[in-house]
Structure formats: C-alpha cells, structure tokens
Amino acid sequence: DQQVKQNSPSLSVQEGRISILNCDYTNSMFDYFLWYKKYPAEGPTFLISISSIKDKNEDGRFTVFLNKSAKHLSLHIVPSQPGDSAVYFCAARLNSGGSNYKLTFGKGTLLTVNP
Amino acid sequence: DVKVTQSSRYLVKRTGEKVFLECVQDMDHENMFWYRQDPGLGLRLIYFSYDVKMKEKGDIPEGYSVSREKKERFSLILESASTNQTSMYLCASSLDILYPGPQHFGDGTRLSIL
Numbered sequence: 001d002q003q004v005k006q007n008s009p010s011l012s013v014q015e016g017r018i019s020i021l022n023c024d025y026t027n028s029m030f031d032y033f034l035w036y037k038k039y040p041a042e043g044p045t046f047l048i049s050i051s052s053i054k055d056k057n058e059d060g061r062f063t064v065f066l067n068k069s070a071k072h073l074s075l076h077i078v079p080s081q082p083g084d085s086a087v088y089f090c091a092a093r094l095n096s097g098g099s100n101y102k103l104t105f106g107k108g109t110l111l112t113v114n115p
Numbered sequence: 116d117v118k119v120t121q122s123s124r125y126l127v128k129r130t131g132e133k134v135f136l137e138c139v140q141d142m143d144h145e146n147m148f149w150y151r152q153d154p155g156l157g158l159r160l161i162y163f164s165y166d167v168k169m170k171e172k173g174d175i176p177e178g179y180s181v182s183r184e185k186k187e188r189f190s191l192i193l194e195s196a197s198t199n200q201t202s203m204y205l206c207a208s209s210l211d212i213l214y215p216g217p218q219h220f221g222d223g224t225r226l227s228i229l
Contacts, residue, residue: 009155034217043119043205043220044158089157102173103218107157 003027004092006106014114019077021109023090026071030092034103035064035075038087047088048075080113087111118142119221121206127227134193136224138206147189148207148218149173149181158205164189196228 005024013019023033031052036044050057050064050073057064063076077084090106122137140147148163150173160173162181170181178200182190189208193200203225207218 006157036217036220041124041222043207043222045220046217049217091158102160102163105158107155 002107003030004090004104004106006088006090006109008109009107010110010112012112012114013080015082016079019075019080019084019111019113021075021077021088021090021111023073023075023106024071025073025092027092027094027104028068028071029094030104032093033064033066033073034091034093035062036089036091036105037084038089038108044089077111080111082113082115085111085113119206119208119219121204121221121224123224124222125225125227127229128193128196129229130196130198132193132196134196134226134228136191136193136204136206136226138189138191138221139187140189140208140219141187142208142210142219143186144208144210144219145186146209146218147183148209149179149189149191150205150207151175151202152205152223153202161191198228200226201228202226 003026034049035047037047038044048059048062066073087108087110089108091103118141120139128134149161150158152158159175164170164183180192203223205223206221209218
C-alpha cells in the first residue's frame with residue numbers, strides 16, 4: 001500500500017515561472033514531511049521540511065504548503081531555474097512511538113526547467 | 116557539512132556471491148540507513164541502525180543483512196546475491212532518532228548482479 005504518492009512522474013516548466021510539485025498521503029499519523037532533490041549519479045539532498053502543526057514553510061525560492069484535511073502537500077519553486085532540474089522526492093515521517101525513525105518516500109517527480 | 120561516503124560508486128558481482136557495501140559517516144550520527152532506489156519505485160528502506168550493534172528491519176529486508184560494529188560505519192550485506200538485487204543502493208545518516216532532522220545521503224552504489 002503506497003502511503004505517499006507523487007502522481008506526476010514528470011513536470012516541465014519554463015525558466016522564471018513557478019514549479020508546483022504535488023504529494024498526497026494516506027496516513028493521518030504522519031507528523032513531519034520533507035522534500036528531497038536528487039541529481040543523477042548523486043544521493044538525495046534535503047531541501048525543505050514542514051511539521052504537521054504548520055501549513056506553510058518558506059526558504060528562499062522554495063515554499064512547502066500542507067493541507068492536512070486533504071492530506072496533500074505541495075512544493076512551490078519560484079522562480080524556477082535550469083539548475084532546479086532534478087528528481088524531487090516527497091517523504092513523510094510516521095509518528096508511532098517506536099517507529100518514529102522511518103521515512104516513507106514517494107516515487108519521485110522529474111522536474112525539467114527549460115531555459 | 117555532513118559527509119556520508121559509500122565505498123564504491125559502481126560494483127559488478129555474480130549471482131550467488133556474498134556482497135558487502137560499506138558506508139561511513141563523519142558527523143557522529145546515531146542513526147544510519149540503507150535504501151535501494153529502483154525506477155518507478157522511489158526509495159525503499161532495507162535496514163537501519165540507531166546505535167552500535169543495534170539494527171531494525173525496514174520495509175524490504177529479505178535477502179539482506181547489516182553490520183554496525185562502529186558508530187561511523189554501517190555495512191549492507193547481500194548474503195547470496197541475486198539478479199533482482201541489481202539496484203542503486205543509498206546509505207544515509209541522521210543525528211537524532213526523535214528529532215525529525217533530515218537524513219543525509221551518500222552518492223550511492225550502483226550494483227549489478229550478473
């Protein structure tokens with residue numbers, strides 16, 4: 001059962017425009033969400049996170065929005081740059097006492113920013 | 116900066132071999148993780164360790180074991196390699212199991228089992 005879903009395998013945007021990457025989850029016990037970026041031949045790098053008690057977190061060009069009622073989060077990149085082209089993974093942490101160390105990852109969305 | 120180093124970027128082994136993948140982190144992190152990444156499947160947790168000699172199974176532990184004899188080193192072992200274990204393997208570490216800090220990843224080992 002896929003608890004973290006990124007339904008768009010790929011997204012293409014023009015440089016300077018907004019990129020919106022979406023993530024849906026099914027488990028209401030997730031209490032922390034993270035976004036990772038991954039370039040080819042490199043490991044994922046942490047980008048931004050949000051606690052379930054918040055609905056927005058911003059860091060420079062990156063903003064994550066959380067809609068708990070809809071079990072949906074999104075990552076906004078404004079303005080998009082060609083260097084943002086990468087695979088983006090959404091991840092969620094399950095707060096269940098002894099298992100609060102595990103992250104569940106989505107399958108990823110390949111973002112391509114065209115010059 | 117946190118540095119997570121995986122011993123090999125590319126590895127080719129034969130079916131039935133015992134394979135060792137090594138990972139070292141330099142930031143005194145308590146927690147270390149092994150994932151595999153496959154196209155269309157994202158990252159899946161194989162095993163993790165929250166302290167020396169401590170380990171827990173992840174979501175797909177079958178066919179794998181791990182070893183953590185020192186805090187900075189976490190090894191993944193394929194007891195008898197099979198072709199369905201051909202994958203990208205990623206090691207990660209994090210500072211504290213309770214604080215939801217980010218996991219820091221190595222650059223991965225692309226393992227091919229022939």
